[in-house]
Amino acid sequence: xxxxxxxxxxxxxxxxxxxxxxxxxxxxxxxxxxxxxxxxxxxxxxxxxxxxxxxxxxxxxxxxxxxxxxxxxxxxxxxxxxxxxxxxxxxxxxxxxxxxxxxxxxxxxxxxxxxxxxxxxxxxxxxxxxxxxxxxxxxxxxxxxxxxxxx
Amino acid sequence: xxxxxxxxxxxxxxxxxxxxxxxxxxxxxxxxxxxxxxxxxxxxxxxxxxxxxxxxxxxxxxxxxxxxxxxxxxxxxxxxxxxxxxxxxxxxxxxxxxxxxxxxxxxxxxxxxxxxxxxxxxxxxxxxxxxxxxxxxxxxxxxxxxxxxxxxxxxxxxxxxxxxxxxxxxxxxxxxxxxxxxxxxxxxxxxxxxxxxxxxxxxxxxxxxxxxxxxxxxxxxxxxxxxxxxxxxxxxxxxxxxxxxxxxxxxxxxxxxxxxxxxxxxxxxxxxxxxxxxxxxxxxxxxxxxxxxxxxxxxxxxxxxxxxxxxxxxxxxxxxxxxxxxxxxxxxxxxxxxxxxxxxxxxxxxxxxxxxxxx
Numbered sequence: 001x002x003x004x005x006x007x008x009x010x011x012x013x014x015x016x017x018x019x020x021x022x023x024x025x026x027x028x029x030x031x032x033x034x035x036x037x038x039x040x041x042x043x044x045x046x047x048x049x050x051x052x053x054x055x056x057x058x059x060x061x062x063x064x065x066x067x068x069x070x071x072x073x074x075x076x077x078x079x080x081x082x083x084x085x086x087x088x089x090x091x092x093x094x095x096x097x098x099x100x101x102x103x104x105x106x107x108x109x110x111x112x113x114x115x116x117x118x119x120x121x122x123x124x125x126x127x128x129x130x131x132x133x134x135x136x137x138x139x140x141x142x143x144x145x146x147x148x149x150x151x
Numbered sequence: 152x153x154x155x156x157x158x159x160x161x162x163x164x165x166x167x168x169x170x171x172x173x174x175x176x177x178x179x180x181x182x183x184x185x186x187x188x189x190x191x192x193x194x195x196x197x198x199x200x201x202x203x204x205x206x207x208x209x210x211x212x213x214x215x216x217x218x219x220x221x222x223x224x225x226x227x228x229x230x231x232x233x234x235x236x237x238x239x240x241x242x243x244x245x246x247x248x249x250x251x252x253x254x255x256x257x258x259x260x261x262x263x264x265x266x267x268x269x270x271x272x273x274x275x276x277x278x279x280x281x282x283x284x285x286x287x288x289x290x291x292x293x294x295x296x297x298x299x300x301x302x303x304x305x306x307x308x309x310x311x312x313x314x315x316x317x318x319x320x321x322x323x324x325x326x327x328x329x330x331x332x333x334x335x336x337x338x339x340x341x342x343x344x345x346x347x348x349x350x351x352x353x354x355x356x357x358x359x360x361x362x363x364x365x366x367x368x369x370x371x372x373x374x375x376x377x378x379x380x381x382x383x384x385x386x387x388x389x390x391x392x393x394x395x396x397x398x399x400x401x402x403x404x405x406x407x408x409x410x411x412x413x414x415x416x417x418x419x420x421x422x423x424x425x426x427x428x429x430x431x432x433x434x435x436x437x438x439x440x441x442x443x444x445x446x447x448x449x450x451x452x453x454x455x456x457x458x459x460x461x462x463x464x465x466x467x468x469x470x471x472x473x474x475x476x477x478x479x480x481x482x483x484x485x486x487x488x489x490x491x492x493x494x495x496x497x498x499x500x501x502x503x504x505x506x507x508x509x510x
Contacts, residue, residue: 035234035237035238036209038234039209039212039232039233039235039237039238041233042232043227043231043232043233
């Protein structure tokens with residue numbers, strides 16, 4: 001008689017303790033893993049925002065050539081066509097982030113990683129690249145050449 | 152959910168016969184007596200070692216081991232990385248508690264004469280890990296490349312250099328050259344994160360296997376009493392749950408220490424600046440450092456410091472080999488001399504550490 005009356009009371013007390021223990025363990029696990037996961041996230045580094053870089057003298061850039069310049073921490077390819085026209089494009093291939101190069105023999109921009117090809121305006125014309133290269137603006141002041149972002 | 156675990160257990164059991172392991176664990180008992188509390192410090196040391204491995208790997212994600220970048224990278228961890236200050240402080244505090252815990256573990260094993268036959272190898276492996284723990288402390292101390300650590304490494308490696316014949320090569324090996332430079336940092340970094348952990352883990356494995364194989368040592372006076380009088384506790388789950396509860400307490404102590412007394416960084420090491428006043432080694436080297444101060448400049452035309460270093464080396468070797476010269480305990484007889492020698496060592500270490508701390 002007494003036994004059957006007591007049983008449900010015991011069960012709830014046991015359940016209560018079980019939830020308390022489970023809650024405690026969950027709290028412990030969270031308080032250990034929250035800092036660990038936050039720690040592993042790399043903190044935002046303040047990058048210097050670059051809007052324009054001086055490349056050099058126009059007279060020193062040969063016609064029909066291309067070279068990679070530093071634009072902040074990104075590579076940019078500066079081209080001078082046969083006609084003497086200056087062009088600047090992002091040098092980061094739109095396929096898988098390799099750095100492209102100017103191919104004089106092919107008269108185009110070529111990515112060595114997967115044989116992606118762009119014309120001198122940065123349009124993807126052959127191979128895997130899905131999008132054209134991002135263009136930059138080239139400004140010539142006197143003899144000095146500047147490259148800046150298209151805004 | 153329950154059946155999933157049951158199935159998984161069944162799947163593994165079918166392949167590696169877990170049943171045997173469970174039976175083995177069920178048969179493991181821990182003796183219960185008035186000194187049972189000391190059994191817990193081996194487990195606490197293990198727990199703190201695990202914490203060192205985890206936080207150490209985490210620090211490696213941002214730490215840069217070169218004299219140009221080390222200090223700045225630690226600064227970066229402390230100020231820019233989320234919870235970086237916490238991770239480094241826990242690593243630093245856990246290192247100290249680890250050394251404290253293995254000191255206690257070592258002395259309790261010593262006073263219980265648990266090193267006696269057949270557990271000589273357990274003692275030797277434990278002592279090797281103790282010496283390596285001091286090596287961990289010494290090498291890890293330099294890694295932030297601050298003023299204190301720079302000079303502590305200079306002094307510490309110079310002391311090693313005073314040992315006759317082998318001292319000079321040892322010093323050069325530690326320093327990676329004549330002086331403490333960036334080469335020393337690279338070396339101690341390698342010791343701290345690769346060489347020592349690798350060897351330590353192997354020795355720890357042997358230590359733990361020996362304990363599983365031989366069971367937990369009983370005190371001498373219990374060994375002779377009949378098995379009816381002996382009280383024991385199953386290792387699994389009774390002792391293990393107590394172990395885990397203590398680990399939780401230690402984790403809390405660690406968190407409190409790390410939060411309220413975070414690790415310092417100080418100033419970047421400058422090889423061309425004077426040593427800062429009041430420079431001291433870490434507390435676990437302090438008693439040796441302090442006693443060397445009391446040796447006169449010359450003892451029988453030998454340099455006083457050298458005599459001190461030789462005495463400490465001899466004491467360490469005697470201590471390491473105690474299971475082999477304490478034949479009495481192995482025969483089950485009481486050996487009072489061991490107690491007096493141990494008591495002398497404890498009192499000596501405590502008094503000289505306090506003297507070193509306050510001077």
